[in-house]
Amino acid sequence: MPENLADDPADGGTSRARGPYAKGLARRQQILDRAIDVFARRGSEGTSLRAIAQELGVSHAALTHYFTNREQLLVEVYKEAERQNAEQRPHRADASPVDIMTESARRNHAVPGLVQLYSTLVAAALESGHDDATVFATERFARVRADLVDRVRRSQAAGRVRTDVEPEAVASLVIAASDGLQTQWMLDETVPQSEALELLARLLEPQSPPEAPRA
Secondary structure, eight states: OOTTSOSOSOOTTGGGGGOHHHHHHHHHHHHHHHHHHHHHHHOOTTOOHHHHHHHHTSOHHHHHHHOSSHHHHHHHHHHHHHHHHHHHSOOOTTOOHHHHHHHHHHHHTTOHHHHHHHHHHHHHHTSTTOHHHHHHHHHHHHHHHHHHHHHHHHHHHTTSSOSSSOHHHHHHHHHHHHHHHHHHHHHOTTSOHHHHHHHHHHHHSOOOOOOOOOO
8 A cells, every 4th residue: 555645534633734735635646646557557447436446545535535436536537647748748849730649649558548548538428427527528629629720720831731621620530530540459459550640641741743744
């Protein structure tokens, strides 16, 4: 059991002298960091909140003190993992949409559990009664799409992406290709995920003018 994840969310009032709010935030962060490691290794399918608490080395009561249900915990774990990854390995400012998805695909191969967690949340978002997953997936798709639209426009202005395609359509297509290939890769690791994305990148490159016929 990790010694930094003591069982009880309260400690008889002594934490108030040290700042309970700051301590609570730090404790919540410790739980998230530990959960990222656990889910990156084995995913989350079929795991109850009580079983997750046991795996993390905390009591069920301590876990529910910070996360009201299993789905909320899974959402926060994935969001924190994504935030840490973006902070530690930010994408280049001039990276194209396909560059970003190709790099993400390569990174994800090292953490199949988090890929499975993401797919679980997106699938749950399509069902009624999964408000946390629905809000997460809807907001994430909107944010990623907006970023990719901006990158498409900049790439078009720089001459790296063809200008006869709509940025919004390109962004949606790249996301669909990336997520679809990721699902295929989860089922069959021989699927050429990166190669397929690189092919899409070539299809989006500006078309070379046809060669003039030789005299």
